[in-house]
Amino acid sequence: MSLLVTGIRLPFDAPDEEAFAPAMRTCGLHEGRPSLYRRSIDARHGKIQKVCSVLIDGVEGEEAFAEHLQMPSVRYKPSAAFAPVLGKKRLAHRPVVVGLGPAGLFCAHLLARYGYRPLVLERGGDLAERDRAVRRFQKGGELDPACNIQFGEGGAGAYSDGKLTTRTHDPLCEAVLQTLVENGAPEEILRLAKPHIGTDLLKDVVKAMRTAIVQSGGEVRFRTPLTGVEVRGGRLAAVLADGQAVACERVVLAVGHSARDTFAMLHRVGVELLPKPFSVGVRIEHPQELIDRALYGRLAGHPALPPAEYTLSHRENGRACYSFCMCPGGLVVAAASEPGGVVTNGMSYHARDGRNANAALAVSVAPEDFDDGTPLGGIAFQCGLERAAYAAAGGYYAPCQTVGDFLRGVPSTGPGAILPTYEPGVAYGSLSAVLPPFVEGQIRRCLPVFGRKMRGFDSADALLTAPETRTSSPVRIPRGEGLFSVSAEGLIPCGEGAGYAGGIMSAAVDGMRAACRIMEEFAPF
Ligand SMILES: Cc1cc2nc3c(=O)[nH]c(=O)nc-3n(C[C@H](O)[C@H](O)[C@H](O)COP(=O)(O)OP(=O)(O)OC[C@H]3O[C@@H](n4cnc5c(N)ncnc54)[C@H](O)[C@@H]3O)c2cc1C
Structure with missing residues (x-):
């Protein structure tokens, strides 16, 4: 204390x-x-x-x-020491964790550490296989729908900036940071108010945590998607792992925000889902030097100062437009997980020493904007934008426009002084072909506002690539008593896909919370 x-x-x-x-x-x-x-x-x-x-x-x-x-x-x-309570009831089957993103990884790691020998089902491959699939796609090859920037070992967080900021003040945040350090993350994350790891270091941490799960008696099955859920009398009876029944008592569903087929399957079998607000928009790229100068002035480049970061937001006409997931010295990445769709996102390496800074410029979208009478309307809305981008670019190139052309309403034919970092490449043109008018209009109104807050932000050569659609989950899987789905006792919706987290840190915290829920009821398996 x-x-x-x-x-x-x-x-x-x-x-x-x-x-x-x-x-x-x-x-x-x-x-x-x-x-x-x-x-x-x-x-x-x-x-x-x-x-x-x-x-x-x-x-x-x-x-x-x-x-x-x-x-x-x-x-x-008070002391942040984490000491879970272990229950006495006997588990008939080992706990099943679906998804090995931050939520599933931290859940399974904690269960394994206390002797519960979890079975992890993961749709994608391990990180070695995933690296190959991501690289192939970035070089213009085929997209692997099960193994990409969204899916596979480490989840959406594996190819990220590894920012560990969160707005939650949950005491479990300290336990998450401690676990990351124990598994190889730099110690400095314990001392920084805005810690980040970088995709290069994060991948080794993820592998170390998976190894610990297996060494403690857990099992990880890669390339094994959850394909079905059986609910009898309001209780979870079994799950289907790639079509094969797996008997279970407790299943933690940590499938992330991009598991669209899983959401559709859950809806079909009667698990309640609710539509949820989210945001869509573009990625904006500037030279990191410009951001450093805007924030640090003449001290830009001083060795004691880290690459500068920003957060900007503005509300107009009842809608928010804000910067999101800013990656200093980072890359804009191809984050599609479905054939025939384009999705942008951002990542950086630990050193954050790339030439460009990028961030999403996201506009809030409410269920009224996509209501189709089902809880899955938000997914259809996202898909529409991703497909429009694919059609506009003629493939997996990202539609791209300079800020100057975007503000004047003319298509771009090439870059100015700033070169895009997106691989496999961009297709210059007009973002009007991709963005809904209310999103395009809101970004057009907000860019000059942000330019007044941060010098150079709306400079003509800054680049916009689109669409940024996977900012958070378009659905919520409501939890009731004991964290269980309101439709199925024993099924614990968890992490970002269930609508209970936004980002690596809060997903990891929610994963630990789900593990604690199982541990306080049952004895180790
Ligand atoms: C490029 C990129 C950069 C990002 N940068 C940051 C950042 O710097 N900081 C930050 O806080 N957040 C960042 N995010 C967001 C962050 O990664 C997510 O918030 C976080 O990963 C959510 O964790 P999760 O475990 O809930 O879901 P996910 O990480 O999405 O993990 C879900 C896992 O479930 C698996 N899965 C899906 N369906 C099934 C199924 N049916 N059966 C079995 N397995 C399944 C998937 O393959 C995946 O591995 C970034 C995201 C991306 C894409």
């Missing part, structure tokens, strides 16, 4: 330890053991500063002391 002192501001290039004395002074303490808890760079308001929070251990009666101080910047921080 410790005291946590937040908001200590230092020159941006000062050593972290310089935060300790001001933290002690803030609390009026002469004795105690300070250590760095988190640090970030604040480049707002034309002044660049390092902002630290410091943990102080060794203070007697910390809780009462923090209360007595009555300072908003000082609080008591």
